[in-house]
Amino acid sequence: xxxxxxxxxxxxxxxxxxxxxxxxxxxxxxxxxxxxxxxxxxxxxxxxxxxxxxxxxxxxxxxxxxxxxxxxxxxxxxxxxxxxxxxxxxxxxxxxxxxxxxxxxxxxxxxxxxxxxxxxxxxxxxxxxxxxxxxxxxxxxxxxxxxxxxxxxxxxxxxxxxxxxxxxxxxxxxxxxxxxxxxxxxxxxxxxxxxxxxxxxxxxxxxxxxxxxxxxxxxxxxxxxxxxxxxxxxxxxxxxxxxxxxxxxxxxxxxxxxxxxxxxxxxxxxxxxxxxxxxxxxxxxxxxxxxxxxxxxxxxxxxxxxxxxxxxxxxxxxxxxxxxxxxxxxxxxxxxxxxxxxxxxxxxxxxxxxxxxxxxxxxxxxxxxxxxxxxxxx
Numbered sequence: 001x002x003x004x005x006x007x008x009x010x011x012x013x014x015x016x017x018x019x020x021x022x023x024x025x026x027x028x029x030x031x032x033x034x035x036x037x038x039x040x041x042x043x044x045x046x047x048x049x050x051x052x053x054x055x056x057x058x059x060x061x062x063x064x065x066x067x068x069x070x071x072x073x074x075x076x077x078x079x080x081x082x083x084x085x086x087x088x089x090x091x092x093x094x095x096x097x098x099x100x101x102x103x104x105x106x107x108x109x110x111x112x113x114x115x116x117x118x119x120x121x122x123x124x125x126x127x128x129x130x131x132x133x134x135x136x137x138x139x140x141x142x143x144x145x146x147x148x149x150x151x152x153x154x155x156x157x158x159x160x161x162x163x164x165x166x167x168x169x170x171x172x173x174x175x176x177x178x179x180x181x182x183x184x185x186x187x188x189x190x191x192x193x194x195x196x197x198x199x200x201x202x203x204x205x206x207x208x209x210x211x212x213x214x215x216x217x218x219x220x221x222x223x224x225x226x227x228x229x230x231x232x233x234x235x236x237x238x239x240x241x242x243x244x245x246x247x248x249x250x251x252x253x254x255x256x257x258x259x260x261x262x263x264x265x266x267x268x269x270x271x272x273x274x275x276x277x278x279x280x281x282x283x284x285x286x287x288x289x290x291x292x293x294x295x296x297x298x299x300x301x302x303x304x305x306x307x308x309x310x311x312x313x314x315x316x317x318x319x320x321x322x323x324x325x326x327x328x329x330x331x332x333x334x335x336x337x338x339x340x341x342x343x344x345x346x347x348x349x350x351x352x353x354x355x356x357x358x359x360x361x362x363x364x365x366x367x368x369x370x371x372x373x374x375x376x377x378x
């Protein structure tokens with residue numbers, strides 16, 4: 001059986017890496033950004049645009065939301081999420097842990113798992129490590145996440161350690177269940193454990209060592225960008241990636257801004273996801289090489305230049321800033337779709353360019369050069 005991950009290049013002056021993740025639904029060139037398709041769709045974006053314009057290589061689904069709607073019975077009858085939504089490239093599912101633990105007032109945690117109330121109809125439901133593995137099997141993702149507890153970034157050390165240890169016990173149960181069940185729908189599924197430990201370097205290091213010794217196909221870094229300072233997040237990434245094996249992909253969950261992603265790449269992260277491109281787009285904000293633009297601002301109302309002259313999407317050149325601002329202020333859905341497509345194209349092109357500079361050996365020099373512009377406010 002061929003390797004799941006091939007490391008093809010490393011940067012001379014940093015820990016940045018370029019590689020290829022091999023799945024039965026296609027190869028994924030890393031570093032990569034993965035658009036979030038929470039309930040079986042990337043919000044406001046047609047599949048044709050995802051494939052042809054945005055050029056997404058892999059998208060996400062959310063276990064919690066897909067379990068509630070449409071439910072695993074429908075997904076199984078459809079032949080899995082790929083067939084249900086018509087997406088023939090790789091899919092990754094998170095475990096639903098973050099969503100469950102964000103339901104602070106309507107969930108109860110125990111060693112067995114987490115009991116929670118559906119945010120849709122109030123039904124009492126239970127997630128256990130075994131149950132989540134079965135749900136993710138039925139959803140049919142190529143890459144599935146272990147069930148973990150997402151610890152707040154502001155947690156004290158005792159809470160963080162208790163949470164991490166529970167995550168490890170749940171992980172043991174996830175692995176037993178996953179390894180004792182068969183791949184569904186005729187293709188291979190891969191389980192990633194999640195490194196927790198909050199903002200405490202020794203906990204992060206211990207967790208990474210424990211997970212490294214499990215020798216799984218890849219590893220996720222969770223519990224970051226949840227309230228801690230950005231610099232602390234970067235420090236935790238460095239601690240974890242110093243331990244995780246070089247020949248396995250590393251996925252930083254839920255991160256983040258374009259500059260967060262470039263900093264993560266510099267520290268050896270291969271895979272990223274975040275709702276920010278589409279969520280911020282729906283709120284009128286776009287990311288560009290020259291900085292962040294709020295398209296609601298009055299300064300754009302008579303600016304008839306292209307939305308982003310340096311952009312790689314057709315929307316960047318088909319619509320003016322004044323027109324897009326008009327759509328946003330008029331509450332037209334097209335405006336939100338345009339900005340979502342722009343942002344996703346920007347993210348995917350950014351990591352593609354990062355990969356090219358890693359292969360060329362000048363990633364850090366390139367990244368340091370563009371960072372001041374990326375973070376500017378226009």
